[in-house]
Structures are given as structure tokens and as C-alpha cells.
Amino acid sequence: DTGVSQDPRHKITKRGQNVTFRCDPISEHNRLYWYRQTLGQGPEFLTYFQNEAQLEKSRLLSDRFSAERPKGSFSTLEIQRTEQGDSAMYLCAIWEGADKDEQYFGPGTRLTVT
Amino acid sequence: GEDVEQSLFLSVREGDSSVINCTYTDSSSTYLYWYKQEPGAGLQLLTYIFSNMDMKQDQRLTVLLNKKDKHLSLRIADTQTGDSAIYFCAEMDSSYKLIFGSGTRLLVRP
Numbered sequence: 326d327t328g329v330s331q332d333p334r335h336k337i338t339k340r341g342q343n344v345t346f347r348c349d350p351i352s353e354h355n356r357l358y359w360y361r362q363t364l365g366q367g368p369e370f371l372t373y374f375q376n377e378a379q380l381e382k383s384r385l386l387s388d389r390f391s392a393e394r395p396k397g398s399f400s401t402l403e404i405q406r407t408e409q410g411d412s413a414m415y416l417c418a419i420w421e422g423a424d425k426d427e428q429y430f431g432p433g434t435r436l437t438v439t
Numbered sequence: 440g441e442d443v444e445q446s447l448f449l450s451v452r453e454g455d456s457s458v459i460n461c462t463y464t465d466s467s468s469t470y471l472y473w474y475k476q477e478p479g480a481g482l483q484l485l486t487y488i489f490s491n492m493d494m495k496q497d498q499r500l501t502v503l504l505n506k507k508d509k510h511l512s513l514r515i516a517d518t519q520t521g522d523s524a525i526y527f528c529a530e531m532d533s534s535y536k537l538i539f540g541s542g543t544r545l546l547v548r549p
Binding site for chain 1: 470480536
């Protein structure tokens with residue numbers, strides 16, 4: 326158990342529909358990251374939050390993607406008007422800062438767009 | 440830009456040592472990481488090394504870092520069938536996000 330849960334674990338949707346994923350760290354962490362992993366590749370950075378503030382967004386994050394972390398705890402990632410190319414595993418990670426620089430990942434949400 | 444490269448595949452016999460190699464480009468990386476991913480699962484942090492170290496040992500795992508050549512390796516001693524998985528090397532950039540390689544698939548033969 327990494328201390329990060331994600332919901333749902335799997336999502337199948339039709340092209341053009343909107344989807345929302347949720348990431349819940351068990352305890353408070355300053356930094357929360359979203360990554361995307363496609364088949365046969367390593368995870369790619371999408372965006373990250375320091376508390377409630379979204380500090381960086383990758384160029385992979387088109388205007389169809391939006392992420393929030395309203396109270397500095399859980400986070401949501403929404404994809405509007407999904408496309409087949411959005412099919413991937415969406416991973417959330419928390420950063421253990423202070424004395425150690427460890428990023429722990431949740432189990433991911435696998436999205437399939439048909 | 441930053442780039443991390445790994446060989447795609449490694450096959451070893453059970454009980455042998457495995458060595459997985461990685462090269463990276465960002466000389467300002469402060470930490471370098473190894474993650475393990477089993478089929479259908481998330482990423483498990485195995486170990487990491489601070490850039491001012493050249494070696495770190497943790498039970499069966501040994502990480503070697505050659506900062507001059509920007510080369511990182513992970514050695515798994517006495518490899519077991521349960522070690523079969525994909526291993527990802529990652530560097531942390533200046534904004535604390537991870538840049539991953541494409542992963543090395545390790546197959547352990549009985």
C-alpha cells in the first residue's frame with residue numbers, strides 16, 4: 326500500500342464522452358502529480374500541484390484536460406470530449422519531501438476510449 | 440530536453456544476477472530512481488540514489504551511478520521468478536517531476 330488510492334480503477338467510455346478520475350492520498354502531502362502511461366512506454370508527466378496551486382502543466386495536457394485539487398488533499402482529472410488517443414493508464418503520485426525525495430504512485434486508472 | 444534511455448529486454452536464469460542499465464541526459468538531476476511494475480499494476484518504488492553518491496546497496500539491490508557518463512545501473516542479486524517485471528529508471532528534474540525511461544522487461548527463466 327503506497328498510501329494513494331485512485332478511483333475508478335478501470336473506465337470504458339465512448340469517444341466524445343467526458344470522464345473524471347479521482348486521486349486520494351491517505352495523508353496530507355504538499356505535492357501531488359499526475360502522469361499518463363501508454364502501452365509499452367514509461368509514465369509521462371501531465372501536471373502537478375503544490376497544495377491547491379497547479380504549478381506546472383505539460384504540453385501533453387491539451388485544453389480538453391483539466392485538473393483540480395480544491396482543498397489541497399484529493400485531486401481530480403477530467404477529460405472532456407474523449408478521443409481514442411486518450412486511452413492510457415492515468416497515474417497519481419505523491420511526493421514525500423522533507424528528508425527524502427520519494428514519489429509514491431497509486432494503482433492507476435485505466436481508461437479505454439472506444 | 441531531458442531524456443532517459445534503457446534497453447528493452449533482459450533475460451536471466453533464476454539465481455543469477457541481473458543488471459539493468461540506464462542513461463540520462465540532465466546533469467542537474469538530484470535524484471535517480473528505480474521503479475518496478477508488474478502486469479496490470481502501478482509502479483513500486485524500489486530504490487533511489489542521490490546524485491552525490493556513486494553506490495547504494497539495499498538487500499539484493501545495488502545501484503551504481505556514474506555521474507560523469509550519466510549512467511545508472513540496477514543490479515539484482517540472486518534473481519527470482521518473482522522479480523520478473525518491467526523496471527523503469529527515472530530522473531528527477533529541477534521542478535521535482537520524474538522523467539522516465541521506456542522500461543526494461545526482465546524475464547527470469549527457471
